[in-house]
Amino acid sequence: MAHLLGGIEAGGTKFVCAVGDENGNIQKRVKFPTTTPEETMKEVFAFFDQYEVEAIGIGSFGPIDINPESPTYGYVTDTPKLPWKNYNFLGAMKARYDIAYEWTTDVNVAAYGEYKKGAGVGKDNVLYATVGTGIGVGYISHGELYRGRSHPEGGHILMQREAGDDFAGVCPYHGACLEGLAAGPAVERRAGKKGDQLLSTDSVWETEAFYLAQACMTYTLTFSPDVIIFGGGVMKQKQLFPMIRENFLELMHDYVRVPDLDNYIVHVELGDDAGITGSLLAAADVLTK
Structure with a gap:
């Protein structure tokens, strides 16, 4: 029934x-x-x-x-x-x-939706990150919603600065954490206009890709997921994905094995x-x- x-x-x-x-x-x-x-x-x-x-x-x-x-x-x-x-x-x-x-x-x-019906189907361990007004992370471990003492706050991990980046960050708590440097308001503050008004070739996307690749490295080394799925308004910029994968490869430097990157760092399927x-x-x- x-x-x-x-x-x-x-x-x-x-x-x-x-x-x-x-x-x-x-x-x-x-x-x-x-x-x-x-x-x-x-x-x-x-x-x-x-x-x-x-x-x-x-x-x-x-x-x-x-x-x-x-x-x-x-x-x-x-x-x-x-x-x-x-x-x-x-x-x-x-x-x-x-x-x-x-x-x-x-x-x-959102991670659970993708695990059951989207880009995480057939995977045991699915990490989902949304990049929009803020940055949040959800994790499915062996088919279960991950629960620690609390829930992950993977948007607030600290970042190693890109060379020459002196942007203060927009996070009121940490300034230059991932959310502070790479969420939608950070893109807007850096570029002077909203992300959907920028050209796909704007240099701000290279900076964005650098920080998101660094986040992917951290998530890979801490959670060891089968797939990293990105959603949220900022990630509708499709040009980011090859740039993130390229930066990730350079940062990781073959330290651990990961799946083929085209199938490892991917866009949300359920939108x-x-x-x-x-x-x-x-x-x-x-x-x-």
Whole structure:
């Protein structure tokens, strides 16, 4: 018997809510801006009140608390989106709908969507990185969402500077971490205009590729994934991929074996649907568990 499931991809800029089946097929969806918790959750409830779903998978912007033993489990914690700081997101959902939930990060559900239905199909260990307003990393290890004491924050790894790069970085916490040097706002600040207004030959993309290749090296050496999948608005610049692979080869210097680079550092296959698809698939897993 088919189950009706819910998914929420709660991004820092917009929310996507959907209902669908256990295969991640979306039947109905809505999207709306992420404003205050009060306004945004009113929209969430208005959507899900129309349906009798059996479980909901939530992938939220973070940092979030994913430790079930913690008193703030289910909360959005130290986010720069101040109205959401220390907001009990999961608690608000449970108070409204007494059903089963998967609670994880927005990049983790995107990683899961790609693992099950996208560029990670047939792979055991899938690393997904989104490069947009911020940079986030999700990881699937042997088919399971990776959970440590908390979730990965792979966008905030420190970078070795490209020669001659004195850009201060845009991260309010670390300045020149990966997100500070290579997220969408960094590209815009460096170039003086948004990435989608730049030529594919603009020199800023060479700098971007250098830092993303360095990140790929770090992820390769720490997680040893079968594939690194990039999504997010910045990665719609297709010219980045050969440049990243070339830089990666130079940086890695044959230290460890990796798959053929054309199949190792790749673009997201589900596009902007990776997160919401993964949310529905995560909800399906909750039911089977």
